[in-house]
Amino acid sequence: xxxxxxxxxxxxxxxxxxxxxxxxxxxxxxxxxxxxxxxxxxxxxxxxxxxxxxxxxxxxxxxxxxxxxxxxxxxxxxxxxxxxxxxxxxxxxxxxxxxxxxxxxxxxxxxxxxxxxxxxxxxxxxxxxxxxxxxxxxxxxxxxxxxxxxxxxxxxxxxxxxxxxxxxxxxxxxxxxxxxxxxxxxxxxxxxxxxxxxxxxxxxx
Numbered sequence: 004x005x006x007x008x009x010x011x012x013x014x015x016x017x018x019x020x021x022x023x024x025x026x027x028x029x030x031x032x033x034x035x036x037x038x039x040x041x042x043x044x045x046x047x048x049x050x051x052x053x054x055x056x057x058x059x060x061x062x063x064x065x066x067x068x069x070x071x072x073x074x075x076x077x078x079x080x081x082x083x084x085x086x087x088x089x090x091x092x093x094x095x096x097x098x099x100x101x102x103x104x105x106x107x108x109x110x111x112x113x114x115x116x117x118x119x120x121x122x123x124x125x126x127x128x129x130x131x132x133x134x135x136x137x138x139x140x141x142x143x144x145x146x147x148x149x150x151x152x153x154x155x156x157x158x159x160x161x162x163x164x165x166x167x168x169x170x171x172x173x174x175x176x177x178x179x180x181x182x183x184x185x186x187x188x189x190x191x192x193x194x195x196x197x198x199x200x201x202x203x204x205x206x207x208x
Contacts, residue, residue, distance in 0.1 A: 069172075076175035084186035090143060091195055093183065099141045104170040113156035115145060116197040123166060126173050138178050144170050145185035150198075152191060 085093065094101050094117060101118040103110050110120040121134045135142065146166035150157040160166060167184050174182050191198055 069176075072176040073172050076172045079175055079180065080171050080182075080184060083183045085143075085183050087185070087187055087189060087195060090145070090183070090185045093141065094143055096141075099143060100135065101143045101145075102135075102170070103145065104166055105147060109147070109156050109158070111201040113153070113191075113198050113200055116199050118145075123169060123173070126170075126177075131177055131179075135179065139181055142174065142179060142182045143185065144174075144182060146170065148188065149185050150189050150191050150194075157191070 093099055094115070101115055103114050103118040103120050104123040104126070105114075105120070106122050107120055110118075110122075114120070119134065121130060144167055146160075147157045148159050148162070148165045148167065171182060171184060189196070
């Protein structure tokens, strides 16, 4: 006679399989989310770059000297900021140069009468001795942040990015020490300084 077989109830079999799968999941550590995994991988690569990369040398760029020059120039500048009246008087004395380091476009729109223009991006080892051959000459500087408008000619910069600061440091580090800076913020409609545009014929040239 054929041997009889006992059938395992389906419900009991499903229960046993469920318990086994649950135990297996608990035994394996959960994988980190994909976003977290990418972040860890990126951080690891950045750390490797920081550890293995060599310093990029360029003898024409010196941040440490720039910071040192800025401190020296700041100390030198402290007693060389002048009033509107002092600026006007000094500008009228022989041998004094009024330097405007704004862009030529803004300079042509409006500038202090008698000023010369050397845009700050164009200040270099060639243009400085050509434009300012005498390092002992008295130089007066002013910038956008000395006037309340018009914005087309005197668009203001952040106080810490004032063009006067950059210009003063550049002149100081280049050996020009007889420099004075216009100090106050002036209303162009009330200032005693004469503002004028570049004559049209000169602009076209």
